[in-house]
Amino acid sequence: MRIALFVTCLADALYPDVGKAVVRLLERLGHEVVFPEAQTCCGQMHINTGYQREALPLVRHHVEVFEPFETIVAPSGSCVGSVRHQHAMVARRAGDERLAIRAQAVAERTHELSQLLVDVLGVDDVGAYYPHRVTYHPTCHSLRMLRVDEKPLRLLRNVRGMTLLELPDADQCCGFGGTFAMKNADTSTAMLADKMRHVVSTGAEVLTAGDSSCLMHIGGGLSRLRSGTRTVHLAEILAATE
Missing domain, CATH: 3.40.50 (Rossmann fold)
Incomplete structure (x- = not known):
């Protein structure tokens, strides 16, 4: 399966080893991982603090970047939660119904890591070893x-x-x-x-x-x-x- 990595701001800026771990894990399981370099903040911070108008360009950009991919994964429940539950809402409140429909379609293809592994890939044993x-x-x-x-x-x-x-x-x-x-x-x-x-x-x-x-x-x-x-x-x- 070809999977796009939505790395999130925090992983990109402060915890790059998390994004690298996602790539290693999925490649070990036999999947191709691609990294859309144009990705930016998904706008969660703006939306959660009431700046929905300012978040709209970020939502639009996120949709444009990830729309070509059938499967998207992120190592973050909060960022996936924003994509799933906020993006279409922000677009709709701004009066952009077409963007809301596109955002919802991207949201349905976006998965938190454990959901991707268990629900989409059907795996609950990834062959890991961690003696702690x-x-x-x-x-x-x-x-x-x-x-x-x-x-x-x-x-x-x-x-x-x-x-x-x-x-x-x-x-x-x-x-x-x-x-x-x-x-x-x-x-x-x-x-x-x-x-x-x-x-x-x-x-x-x-x-x-x-x-x-x-x-x-x-x-x-x-x-x-x-x-x-x-x-x-x-x-x-x-x-x-x-």
Whole structure:
């Protein structure tokens, strides 16, 4: 299968190893991965902070870039959530029904990584090997917007050498939420403290999730605690073989 990688801003700018891991993983499974170099921000940040008019050109550009591809994947529940649930809405509110229809078509072909693997490719054992104690945090957008459910856990349970540890109150938000963490710093910090306490209680060496943004937030807190627990994106674990 030919699959287009929608790498996301955060992976492109701060966590390039996540995008590389997606490529390694999918190529190992026998698929061709292409990277449309014209891609930019999908506009999620603008939409979530109320700047829908400013987001419209980004939505239009995203559609133009990814429209030629039948299958699109991103290592981010929040960015896929924006494409799936916001792009057509932004276009429609701007009075551009034709763009809304095109955006919806692209959205239906856009998948979060675990959804692509399990639902589209029919794989729950990717041949990974990762000999560490790991706990999994289901990010809000993947859990509530995309309904990925048990898919990441199904994939993790089949990773050889790994001990998967249950995270208490896993469905609680970590407190990041993009600009929420800046506009509501005290609340965000309290939510982060709860999440870190639960992570540390597992005794895990590694916390994984499907969104780099949440891992960045939690990982920053864990490093300040000197907890000894590091954060690793789901894609990097699934791409590991030694």
